[in-house]
Amino acid sequence: MLSRGHFSKINFRPTLITMEITKIPNKILAKKMEKVAVDDIKSGLYKGLISDMRTAMVENNGVGLAANQVGKDLRIFVVDKKLAEENNVPDAFINPEITEYSKESDEMEEGCLSVPDYWAQIKRAKKIKIKFIDENGTKQKIKAKGFLARVFQHETDHLNGLTIKERTAEVRLRTDLLSNK
Secondary structure, three states: OOOHHHHHHOOOOOOOOOOOOOOOOOHHHHOOOOOOOHHHHHOOOOHHHHHHHHHHHHHOOOOEEEHHHHOOOOOEEEEOHHHHHHOOOOOEEEEEEEEEEOOOEEEEEEEEOOEEEEEEEEEEEOEEEEEEEOOOOOEEEEEEEHHHHHHHHHHHHHHOOOOHHHHHHHHHHHHHHHHOO
16 A cells, blocks of 8 residues: 555645635735745656646636745745746746846736735836746746736735735835825
């Protein structure tokens, strides 16, 4: 008889019906996610999770989804496949880190799967540089602009424990501080 441990070595996983989206005030959304070990990425340990995250994102009409939005304490996010293809970038990002933000910014209304029925104007850099590991374990650095840069910033915020609620609170606090001077 095979034990559960035997299956983990061959990347066996049961088919999930649907991954549930984690919503505020769940504490996992407010903490910085743990980095993923490169050896685990190269062994394929997270391929099933990434596939399930892609499915959950599409089923919930999202353009991006971070691992903590499905209850996983991992620095992983996925983005819409068509958006990735249009920009010639991967659609899965592991241990992402934004290394540069342009001084130019714009404001756009954003929503979030983890904050249902809430939309807010969020100011973000127009261009960014991001380094990450792809799902095959290869380190990459890319530039992103426009909507893709916005999605990367939104999903990276999630991995750092921020939602759009905190982003709007931060703006209000900054505005309040400036008006009190």
